[in-house]
Amino acid sequence: xxxxxxxxxxxxxxxxxxxxxxxxxxxxxxxxxxxxLVHGALSDHTSYGVLVSELRDTVxxxxxxxxxxxxSGDAPDYSIEREFEDVAAVVNAVTARTGxxxxxxxxxxxxxxxxxxxxxTHNVHRLVLYEPGLGTAYPAGSxxxxxxxxxxxxxEGAILAVLVGVLGMTEEEVDAMRSSPLWPTRLxxxxxxxxxxxxxxxxxxxxxxxxxxEAPTLVLAGSESPPVQDDATRSAVAAIPGAQIRVxxxxxxxxxxxxxxxxxxxxxxxxxx
Numbered sequence: 001x002x003x004x005x006x007x008x009x010x011x012x013x014x015x016x017x018x019x020x021x022x023x024x025x026x027x028x029x030x031x032x033x034x035x036x037l038v039h040g041a042l043s044d045h046t047s048y049g050v051l052v053s054e055l056r057d058t059v060x061x062x063x064x065x066x067x068x069x070x071x072s073g074d075a076p077d078y079s080i081e082r083e084f085e086d087v088a089a090v091v092n093a094v095t096a097r098t099g100x101x102x103x104x105x106x107x108x109x110x111x112x113x114x115x116x117x118x119x120x121t122h123n124v125h126r127l128v129l130y131e132p133g134l135g136t137a138y139p140a141g142s143x144x145x146x147x148x149x150x151x152x153x154x155x156e157g158a159i160l161a162v163l164v165g166v167l168g169m170t171e172e173e174v175d176a177m178r179s180s181p182l183w184p185t186r187l188x189x190x191x192x193x194x195x196x197x198x199x200x201x202x203x204x205x206x207x208x209x210x211x212x213x214e215a216p217t218l219v220l221a222g223s224e225s226p227p228v229q230d231d232a233t234r235s236a237v238a239a240i241p242g243a244q245i246r247v248x249x250x251x252x253x254x255x256x257x258x259x260x261x262x263x264x265x266x267x268x269x270x271x272x273x
Contacts, residue, residue, distance in 0.1 A: 011052070011063075013071065016093045019085040025071035026090055027063045030056040033125075034098045035271060037063045038087055040108030041196045042159065042186050044070035051256060054264035059271070062094050062102070066113065068192040080199040084116030091121050101125040103271040104215070107256055108133055109196050115236065119212035126271045127217040129236060130263075131225060131253055134203040136232040142166050143201060147194040155190035162193070167253055168226045180257070200232075210239045217243040218270050220263075224252040 011029040018024055026036075027045050029052050037048050045063040052061045065072040067086055075082065087104070094102045103126040106114030111132035118124045142165035149157030163169045163177065177183060217240050221233045237243045246266075248255055255263055 010056070014093075015071075016086075016090050018067075018082065018089045020075055020082060022067050022075050022082070022086065023073040024067065024086050024090060025065040026093075027065075028060065029063070030058075030060045032057075032059040033271060034094050034100065034102040035059050035061050035267070036087070036090055036094060036102050036104050037061055038104070038106040038110035038114050039064070039066060039069070040106075040110045041193050042108075042162070042189065043182060044185055044189060046070070046185055047182055047256065050260045051264060054260050055267065058268055060098070062090065064090055064110075066110065069189055074192075078195050078199075080112065080196075080203075081116065083113040084120060087113045087117030088120040091117060091123050095123040103267075104128070105267060106130070106132070108253065109200070111236070112200065115210060115213070115240070118215055118217075119210050122214065124213075124215040126273075127213065127215045127240075128220070128267060128270060129217065130220040130256070131222065131229055131233045132219070132236040133200045133229065133232045135205055135235050136166075136200045136203075136228055138166055138197065138201050139228070143194070143197050146197060150190050150194050155187040158190040158193060159186055162197070166197075166226075166228070182257075205235060205239050211241060213240050216273075218266075219243050219245045220255075220266070221245060221247050222251040222253055222255060223247050223249045229253060 011027045013027050016024045039047050045065045048063050055061055068074040091102055101123045104114045104124050105128045107130040111129040112134045118127050146158045146161035163174055219237050237245050
């Protein structure tokens with residue numbers, strides 16, 4: 001397919017079929033070595049618009065709409081393992097298109113999906129994870145609040161249950177997110193968010209389950225992120241052979257929005273090493 005995408009006016013789209021037949025949309029932009037970008041629970045591929053712009057001149061980005069989001073399909077039965085397979089299928093398709101292994105980036109829940117995918121394919125060159133949340137111990141009642149709000153059709157209530165009840169965002173920070181062009185997208189994905197939170201909360205690390213990751217791995221953590229997020233991030237570092245961690249001083253969970261130029265510079269440096 002050749003369609004313009006919200007990640008940028010220059011972007012084109014193609015679709016990849018995952019193991020279970022679900023269609024996963026991928027938006028292509030830029031020029032240079034291939035990088036697959038996987039978004040988190042509160043967004044779709046459009047959240048990477050500015051980051052894609054920062055990378056465009058030196059990197060070819062392949063930005064994914066995860067299942068149930070944007071232009072991608074979905075399936076009745078959900079498990080995070082299906083998302084692992086989705087991303088691995090995209091990686092293998094991009095490798096076939098470009099003739100080279102690809103680098104992988106994931107933010108938050110997208111970082112979970114990227115971790116699982118990297119253990120399923122040999123076609124990953126570099127792996128960059130920004131605060132993966134597998135095994136997050138959610139505060140008491142926060143998941144139930146999000147689930148109840150989503151079931152009642154209260155999209156904003158479901159989102160706020162995460163932003164305030166889990167991530168500890170202030171009223172000013174929430175207001176800034178509300179004023180963002182991405183807010184309607186966040187509201188639109190509210191129905192699929194609770195299943196992902198449950199997948200993180202239910203996750204139990206098993207020794208050796210990520211030993212299949214062969215790519216050098218950089219894990220990013222915000223110095224201002226809440227302790228529950230930091231604990232989950234460090235669990236991921238411990239589970240991935242040879243992973244290194246870098247703390248982003250002065251940043252929290254959403255440096256993608258607050259300082260995309262800084263992240264683009266880190267990505268370029270790491271994937272070219």
